[in-house]
Amino acid sequence: MKRLTALILITLSVNTVFPAGESEESQTAKGPITVASKIDTEGALLGNMIMKVLDENGFAVDNRTEFGPTDVVRKAIIAGEIDIYPEYTGNGGFFFSDTPSDVWKDREAGYELVKELDLEQNNLVWLQPAPANNTWAIAIRRDIAEPNNLKSLEDLADYINSGGKFKIAGSEEFATRPDALPAFEKAYGFSLSEDQMLILSGGNTATTEQAASRGTSGVNAAMAYGTDGQLAALGLIVMEDSRGVQPVYEPAPIIRKEVLDRYPEIADLLNPVFSKLDLVTLQKLNARIAVEGMSAETVAEEWLADSGLLK
Numbered sequence: 001m002k003r004l005t006a007l008i009l010i011t012l013s014v015n016t017v018f019p020a021g022e023s024e025e026s027q028t029a030k031g032p033i034t035v036a037s038k039i040d041t042e043g044a045l046l047g048n049m050i051m052k053v054l055d056e057n058g059f060a061v062d063n064r065t066e067f068g069p070t071d072v073v074r075k076a077i078i079a080g081e082i083d084i085y086p087e088y089t090g091n092g093g094f095f096f097s098d099t100p101s102d103v104w105k106d107r108e109a110g111y112e113l114v115k116e117l118d119l120e121q122n123n124l125v126w127l128q129p130a131p132a133n134n135t136w137a138i139a140i141r142r143d144i145a146e147p148n149n150l151k152s153l154e155d156l157a158d159y160i161n162s163g164g165k166f167k168i169a170g171s172e173e174f175a176t177r178p179d180a181l182p183a184f185e186k187a188y189g190f191s192l193s194e195d196q197m198l199i200l201s202g203g204n205t206a207t208t209e210q211a212a213s214r215g216t217s218g219v220n221a222a223m224a225y226g227t228d229g230q231l232a233a234l235g236l237i238v239m240e241d242s243r244g245v246q247p248v249y250e251p252a253p254i255i256r257k258e259v260l261d262r263y264p265e266i267a268d269l270l271n272p273v274f275s276k277l278d279l280v281t282l283q284k285l286n287a288r289i290a291v292e293g294m295s296a297e298t299v300a301e302e303w304l305a306d307s308g309l310l311k
Contacts, residue, residue: 033083034061036073036085038066038068041204041205043085044065044066045282045289045299046251047296053269069171069202074095085254087254092117093247096113099117110247119257127254130250130278131277131278132279134249134251135225136181136223136224136246152241153245155239161189167217168196168219168222169219173203175199184241188245206230212234212236251277253270273304276307281303
């Protein structure tokens with residue numbers, strides 16, 4: 001009788017630890033973690049880095065990279081539809097429009113403020129940002145810039161206001177967000193008409209810069225980002241923002257607090273990755289995608305492995 005009781009207890013114990021149809025491995029699985037990104041080249045690169053590192057460390061990952069533009073991805077993480085994605089510190093001025101505009105031009109102050117506000121209002125945690133400023137910029141075809149001595153946005157404003165031929169390719173977000181093209185227009189004293197803009201779907205600067213390089217629909221300028229690696233290869237020159245109109249846009253993973261509380265090791269896994277992504281590194285990695293035609297997944301995986309961040 002004692003032997004039968006012992007067998008029953010053992011059976012119950014085994015069934016309690018490993019229910020029918022589940023193995024020890026399934027019991028210890030982590031996630032799934034839904035990883036998203038914006039639809040531009042760098043968003044795909046950073047999103048794939050996050051996925052690769054999480055996967056390497058035993059997390060089940062749901063791939064939602066290249067999910068949509070800023071407003072779409074932002075709404076999704078607040079609604080709990082996604083768990084983590086790479087965002088930019090300077091967008092805090094867009095998310096929290098009642099804050100002083102100057103704070104977003106200070107890399108440390110901007111990061112600390114958006115980190116505090118997003119945690120308080122949205123239960124979102126900002127992890128360590130990369131030391132690279134991926135700010136909005138305007139790039140001009142070299143064959144236009146050099147003959148007209150266009151080096152800064154002051155030069156460009158004078159050129160446009162004197163009737164110089166100008167047409168820029170950009171996203172809807174760039175054309176309409178108060179801190180993007182409208183901020184340049186206000187600060188430098190120029191105004192573009194509808195026929196001086198070619199609005200392209202999405203926010204991928206690889207597309208806008210290629211349109212300028214090829215002269216698509218008369219385009220000779222492009223919405224660009226500070227970390228774009230393809231600018232020189234495409235024959236484009238970035239106009240200097242000498243008045244410091246743009247905020248600092250350093251990329252950082254943001255994650256739902258509920259998820260980070262459950263898996264606090266995610267911060268320790270991703271902080272070393274983003275700390276290595278300086279301006280030159282991101283420019284080179286972005287160029288491998290936009291110029292050499294490699295996939296964001298391959299570029300992310302190779303860099304992580306070469307940096308000792310993957311086994």
